[in-house]
Amino acid sequence: MTLAVKSLLFIAVLGLAACNNPDRYGAGGAGGDGGAGGIDTTGLGDPSNPTSIAYFNQTVGDRVLFAVDQATLTPEGRAVLTRQAQWLNQNPGYAAIIEGHADEQGTAEYNQSLGAKRAAAALNFLISQGVAANRMRPISYGKLRPIEVCSEEACYAQNRRVVTVLAAGAGV
Amino acid sequence: MKRLARLLALAMWGAVAVVTPASAELNLILDGPTVEPMPIAVAPFVDEGGAGDYAQEIGRVVVADLVGTGLFYEIAPEAHISRVTAFDAPIAFADWKAINAQALVVGAVTVSGDQITVKFRAFDVFSEVQVDGAALQFAGTTDGWRRMAHKVADVIYSKITGESGYFDSRVVFVAESGPKNERLKRLAVMDYDGANVAYLTDSSALVTSPRFSPAGDRILYTSYETGFPRVTLLDVNSLERRTLQEQPGTMSFSPRFSPDGNRVVFSLEQGGNSDIYLLDLESGALNQLTNSPAIETAPSFSPDGSQITFESDRTGEQQVYVMPASGGEGTRISGGEGRYGTPVWSPRGDYIAFTKQNAGRFHIGVMRTDGSEERLLTASFLDEGPTWAPNGRVLMFTRETSGAGGQTSLWSVDITGRNLKQIPTDGPATDPAWSPLLP
Numbered sequence: 001m002t003l004a005v006k007s008l009l010f011i012a013v014l015g016l017a018a019c020n021n022p023d024r025y026g027a028g029g030a031g032g033d034g035g036a037g038g039i040d041t042t043g044l045g046d047p048s049n050p051t052s053i054a055y056f057n058q059t060v061g062d063r064v065l066f067a068v069d070q071a072t073l074t075p076e077g078r079a080v081l082t083r084q085a086q087w088l089n090q091n092p093g094y095a096a097i098i099e100g101h102a103d104e105q106g107t108a109e110y111n112q113s114l115g116a117k118r119a120a121a122a123l124n125f126l127i128s129q130g131v132a133a134n135r136m137r138p139i140s141y142g143k144l145r146p147i148e149v150c151s152e153e154a155c156y157a158q159n160r161r162v163v164t165v166l167a168a169g170a171g172v
Numbered sequence: 173m174k175r176l177a178r179l180l181a182l183a184m185w186g187a188v189a190v191v192t193p194a195s196a197e198l199n200l201i202l203d204g205p206t207v208e209p210m211p212i213a214v215a216p217f218v219d220e221g222g223a224g225d226y227a228q229e230i231g232r233v234v235v236a237d238l239v240g241t242g243l244f245y246e247i248a249p250e251a252h253i254s255r256v257t258a259f260d261a262p263i264a265f266a267d268w269k270a271i272n273a274q275a276l277v278v279g280a281v282t283v284s285g286d287q288i289t290v291k292f293r294a295f296d297v298f299s300e301v302q303v304d305g306a307a308l309q310f311a312g313t314t315d316g317w318r319r320m321a322h323k324v325a326d327v328i329y330s331k332i333t334g335e336s337g338y339f340d341s342r343v344v345f346v347a348e349s350g351p352k353n354e355r356l357k358r359l360a361v362m363d364y365d366g367a368n369v370a371y372l373t374d375s376s377a378l379v380t381s382p383r384f385s386p387a388g389d390r391i392l393y394t395s396y397e398t399g400f401p402r403v404t405l406l407d408v409n410s411l412e413r414r415t416l417q418e419q420p421g422t423m424s425f426s427p428r429f430s431p432d433g434n435r436v437v438f439s440l441e442q443g444g445n446s447d448i449y450l451l452d453l454e455s456g457a458l459n460q461l462t463n464s465p466a467i468e469t470a471p472s473f474s475p476d477g478s479q480i481t482f483e484s485d486r487t488g489e490q491q492v493y494v495m496p497a498s499g500g501e502g503t504r505i506s507g508g509e510g511r512y513g514t515p516v517w518s519p520r521g522d523y524i525a526f527t528k529q530n531a532g533r534f535h536i537g538v539m540r541t542d543g544s545e546e547r548l549l550t551a552s553f554l555d556e557g558p559t560w561a562p563n564g565r566v567l568m569f570t571r572e573t574s575g576a577g578g579q580t581s582l583w584s585v586d587i588t589g590r591n592l593k594q595i596p597t598d599g600p601a602t603d604p605a606w607s608p609l610l611p
Contacts, residue, residue, distance in 0.1 A: 071444070104572075107513040107527050107556050108380060108603075109426045109439065110483065110490055112401070113446040113467040116423055120444025139400050140423060140441070144378055149352040151553070151574035 051091050053166045060087045064122060066160040068105070071117035073125060077162075081122055084164055085129030092135075097165040098123045100140040101147075103156035108142055115140030122162040198275055198296035198303055200243055200333050202565065202588070209245040210332070212238060213273035213297075215256035216249055217290075223281035226317055230281055230290055233321035236365065237339040238329060241566075242591030247273050259291065268297045275303070277328060286313045290320045294328050306331045318367060319610065326609075338561040339364060342607040343568065344382040344391055345582060347371065348600040352578055357602075359393060359406070364561070364606065366596040372406060373413075381426055381557075381603055385433045388607040392416075392427040392436060403427040403438050405453070416451060426469050430497075431477045437461070439469040448482055450499075461499030472516045472524075473497065474541070481505075481515040481524050481541075492526055494541065505543030514557050517541070519608075520564035523587065527556040527569075536569050538587050549589040557602075562609040568595065570602040 045052025047059070056062060061084070064077035073081065088094065100119030102111035119138035127133050148155035200210055214235050217227040238244040254267035259280035268276050279292035294306035308327055310320045319340055326337025347360040347369075356375035359382050362368055372391070373379055380401075382393035388408070395404040398415060403424040406413040416436065417424035427438035436451045440460075448462045448471045462468040466486035473480055474497075481494045482502070490511040495502030506512035510530025517524055521541070528535040528548065534555045539546040554572040561567070561584075568584045571594075580602045582595040595604075 104554065106529070107470070107490075109469040110467060110485070110513050112423075112425050113439065113441065113469050116441045116446060117444045117467070124444075137400075137421065138444075141378075144355070144380070146353050149576040149578070151578065 053094075053168065056084075056087055056091075056094075056164075056166055060084055062165070063161045063163045065157060066118055066162075068103075068156070068160070069114070071114060071121050073121055077122075078125065081125045082129060085126050085131050088126070088131045088135070089129075094135070094166045094168055096136045096167070098126070098136055098138045099163045099165055100138065101145060101159055101161050101163070102143045103159040104143045104146060104151065105156060106143065108144075112140055112142035115142045118160075118162050122164070126164075198299070198332055202243070202333055202335065202586075207243055207588075207590070209243055210274050211247055211272050212244045212275040212277065213247040213252060213268060213271065214238075214249075214277040215252065215254075215279070217279040217281050217292075218256060218259050220259065220280045220282040222283040223288075224283065226283055226288060226314065227279075227281040230317060230321040230324070231279060233318055234277065234279070234292075234325045234328070237322060237325035240365065240593075241329065242586065243329075243333065244275075247271055259293075263295055263300075265295075265297055265300045268295075273297050275328075275332065277324075279324065283314060286315070288312060288314045288317055288320065290317075290324060292324050292328075294331065303328075303331050318363060322363070335565055336563045336609065338563045338566060338606075338609060340610045341562055342384075342388065342610070343559075343582075343595075343604050344372070344384055344607070345597075345601050345605070346379060346382065346603040347597070348580055348602060349375070352576060355600075359391070360601075361391075361408070362597070369598060372408075372411060381605075383428050383605045384607040385429050386431055386608060387433055388610060390429075390433075392429060392438075394425040394427065401425045403436065403451075405436075416453075426471065428472055430473050431475055437471040437473060437480060439471070448480070448499075450497075459499065461495065462502070464501075470514045474517045475519050475521045479517075479541075481517055483513040483515060490529075492524065492543070494524075505539070505541070506546075507543055508546055516558055516560060518560050518564040519562055522564065525558040525560065525567050525587075527558065536567060536585065538567075547587075547589065549585045549587065550583070550592060555583075557604070559604050559606045561606055566591075568604045568606060570604065572602075 044054035047054035061080040064080050098119045100115035102114045123138050146159045148158045214231055217231040219227045235246050239246050251271050254264040256278050276295040276297050282289040289311045291309035294303040310323055322339035325339045329337045341364045342361055344361045346357045348355050350356045357379050358375040359372040359379050361370050377397040380394045382391050391406045394401050401423045403416045404413055423441040425439050427436050439446045440449045446467050446469050448468050450459045464486055466484050468484045471480050471482040479494055480497050483490050484493055490513045491504050492506040492512045492515040493502035493504050510528050512526050512528050514527040515524045523538040525538050528537050533551050535548040536550045536555050536558050537548040553574040556570050558567040558569045571583045572580045580600040582601045582604050585592045
């Protein structure tokens, strides 16, 4: 595949992903739907259909969490990623953006780097489980996109995450 | 944006000595243990023709600049005994002494069409002499009236403190809207005091960490416009922008200019590892400056261009380092308890400002470039990202409150720790970066 085609592919991935996941900050801009509650979930498919994005998000598990200031995968995180790899290997018609995030305890640049380390840890694990590298692309949002907004550990724990954001129709 | 361009292009201001200056004793020493604010009277500026509201408004901006430093205390016009009705009229020093004004500013404004002339004189009341060098005239267009007021205040500040001024400057920042989990961000620029806001980007893509070029004509920042964080260069006047690092599978962020404005130092992330790189803007040559599996980011040049300060967690914890501008391992300079990040070299070269995290609190602080004389200036739930005023006396930074309703705002503080205050902005704001003093 040429580089230009690859680039187009990922533009397509991003565009689709923007609609599919409340974490995703796509090119069209967030906020139009008024937050996670306003996301149109119909595009995610039927959660009872094991090949749907909704099934992946809810049943396989689309995210892994991290300890404070750590980018090392936990045993629970490895288990989720193992299931993700199995699902991705069985459903080759999807590509994924691997989003790394940090909680708000930390400076912006450091958290940007920490989110990248987390995304890379998850990406490398998925590759080790047989998922083709060219189906995935890492990104870090640092602390720019918390999913929980309180300033307590209960929220921080949910924000220290890597989310695997799927997009269908990538032609891989 | 046209308005911004006009402000930046403020035409021809001549510097004309109005009166032969005599030497004066009036001065404020800023580095003492305490500074007693100097009582200053600014006589309402005289309308010498067509000035209308400009005369009063310019006088008020001069007062706001000086009083805003915390170094001056205004004696309000209602308390004035003498009325200054002509710019060159003899000063009734006894009247100003009687209300305890140590310094007196007299000014006049003339407007003709869109041309405006502002002149002023400052006096040491108790010595009954004009402050040396504090008698100037500025001319330009009326839309630059606030800049002229800032220039007047810069001269007065400079003559009385012995430091260069910083009022005629701009700040680029990230203007925010929306809830905490879905914030919209766009680049904005304002006068140092929050006036004259102009927006440089829309909020369709996340933007962070804008930085002015040494000449103030370009801005580096990080944008998610391509879908991934990329260092981007923006021309302030044309608003044309280009992505500087478009290597697939990498992320680039935390950019700053070199002092000559020709190179960009920034973080480039590949495979999860962030290192510091230097990009030559003309040739496109890219040099790797650090090479370690640790997080290395937030680089900032020394003003002479010979060294770069940055943060690294190579010891397992964020700390501040200094390395030669050609790269290398660097020397750790931060040594206290807690974590140190976002180092920024003072434009005077004498201090490095930083963000410190310790015991669940964030602080803005300064230390000498060898790490000695660490001084914490602020403390809150979240203070981060200091930027230096062009004279190296004041820092501006981001403060964020905690919780679901947490709000961001811009604050400034003197390097002595005095005069902590919020900068007025229309809405939440982060990531301030001060321009140089405007020409």
